Amino acid sequence: MREVTFLEAIRLAIWEEMERDPNVFIIGEDIGRMGGAFGVTEGFLARFGPDRVVDAPISETAIVAVCVGAAAVGKRGIAEMQFIDFISYAFDQVVNVAGTYLYRSGGKVPIPIVVRGPSGGYVGGSLYHSQQFEAWFFHTPGVKVVQPAFPDDAYGLMKASIRDNNPVVFYEHKYLYRRIKGPIPEAHEDYIVKLGEARIRRYGDDITVITYGAMVHFALEAAQRLEREGISLEVIDLRTLKPLDMDTIAESLQKTSRVLIVHEAPKTGGIGAEISARISEHYFEWLDAPIMRVAAKDAFVPFAEPLEKFVLPSVDEIVFAARELAAY
Amino acid sequence: MSTTTLLRDGQQVSAYHEQLTKQDLLEIYRRLWFARLFDEALYDAKKKGRLRRGNVYGSRGQEAIMVGTTYPLHEDDFVSPIHRDMPVFVFRGMRLEEVMCQIWGKAEAPTRGKDSWSHMGDISKGIIHSTSMLGSTIAVACGVLWAQRLDGRRDRVLVAYTGEGATATGPFHEGLNFAAVHKLPLIVVVENNQYAYSTPVELEVPTKTVAERALGYGIPGYSIDGNDVLEVYDTMCAALEHARAGNGPVLIECVTYRLQGHADHDETRARQYRPVEEIELWEQRDPIPRFRNYLLNTGQFTEAELPEPPRDLVEQIQRAIEYAINSPDPEPHTALEDIYDESAGVSRCVK
Incomplete structure (x- = not known):
């Protein structure tokens, strides 16, 4: 290695x-x-x-x-x-x-x-x-x-x-x-990671967090913080967005019954919308709570620090959303 | 060193055509007719309801360009034809039946019925696929030529056809700029038929000729009579020598005229958005009688040797049309095939 x-x-x-x-x-x-x-x-x-x-x-x-x-x-x-x-x-x-x-x-x-x-x-x-x-x-x-x-x-x-x-x-x-x-x-x-396979980066029982890119690290940090509160997150790193690995999502969802989707891109029309729709279509009965999304606000990514922070998702937002979802 | 030469009307390149044999001249004559008859047969099929789907993009009057530019090519050169170059697919080795199946959207078509008309190709024959965004292919052509460079084949030329309207697009510029920077053997043939759908060339191109665009890339630009098959041939020969010698791309503007509408649906309006006298003037510049008269005047040919039209070509085209009409349609489920190629085995099989 x-x-x-x-x-x-x-x-x-x-x-x-x-x-x-x-x-x-x-x-x-x-x-x-x-x-x-x-x-x-x-x-x-x-x-x-x-x-x-x-x-x-x-x-x-x-x-x-x-x-x-x-x-x-x-x-x-x-x-x-x-x-x-x-x-x-x-x-x-x-x-x-x-x-x-x-x-x-x-x-x-x-x-x-x-x-x-x-x-x-x-x-x-x-x-x-x-x-x-x-x-x-x-x-x-x-x-x-x-x-x-x-x-x-x-x-x-x-x-x-x-x-x-x-x-x-x-x-x-x-x-x-x-x-x-x-x-x-x-x-x-000759190590290859096949396209189309998600990877569970942290195992947990209460909430399935579906995410990718930099947000995986945010989600893992949120999971650490929530562990102290007794909320256990399972973090799925999609790795490949298309083709989308719905099998890994479904398997996790069957266990947790709660889904939080996190992406850095604007919320409207984002990957999360499609994942949410597919879960609703195929796995609705497995859900114990509405699907939640944490994503960027529907804006551009601005320059000044307070503006950028306001638009892009944060670890805090993931923590708050997860608490809400756990309490539902 | 920049070698820009901007040749205008009356300033001819060498008369390469003097080397053509009688057999060559006859073949050129027949190809002109093939192109004309192809166009007529498709318009006729559309009019009679035998072709029920898709547009027919006419090439009447533009035959000298497709014949003159392809005749001097080597077998392993590349072409990327556009919608008024349908006969080029046949000149470069595709079967006429395949081409007709493409037009009729049949299972046997090169695209298996997925795409229409000129959006096809055959890599094994050096025919590169174009899309509806004509300028895009100029940039793609650079990649085909880059691959030849990687293989040590700098002598293989690509002839990319485009319209005068598409010279206003970004990819046309990016492609020619890239080709010129890297001296790729790209020959861009601009079929200046003076209208991009309804928009006249003066609203597409600010210069007197399209060829002047070549100045911006430091490459030769020719503006020639696109209705004179021998002038097209000669210019193409000069361009090929230039490109094969590693001197980079060439831009050839073939000035011609679109005698028909943008496509068959446009025949009525095309006589409204432009002066009828203009159309009639260009009817008289028909490249086929012009070439025929030349052949007769040189004394090499008799009237009987130059039939109008060659009957066997009419029949050949009709047979291919019948073949396509009787050929099976694609199965509906094949619409979902060929979206991804998983033969490399580095993806999980996805349902």
């Missing part, structure tokens, strides 16, 4: 996949000479050369499109969005070009690409460097959506995403990049 940061886990996963498969290449802004705005591709240019580590112009559409076109003829491109917010520029490529390609080629042309980049708030990034718009792609057929919370998952999920034959949008929470450390397997172990 290697003890690494969240960022280093992602870096190693990409590096090792590029070592393993000459068809894998990476393209993005400032990723070559500079090694990436956050340093995910540090050392890549020297090792893999400018054809496989491509310093692109500021052209998110072209960055994703190059991966799509190359994928159509057998390559595996990784597109770095310097901030995942900028994926809005490449929306057509992800949704209408990459997402549909397999379908409109009669199943003949898979598009194995990973569009990845730093997401999320809590760092004063303001409107365009803080977003979590994973729901856009959650809503899109043909696309998978991944967001890990721990180094081992980031490592195994990135490898799986690169090897997957479908377009994957991979959210890397920038708050976790250097704050979170953990063990990851050695390179020779």
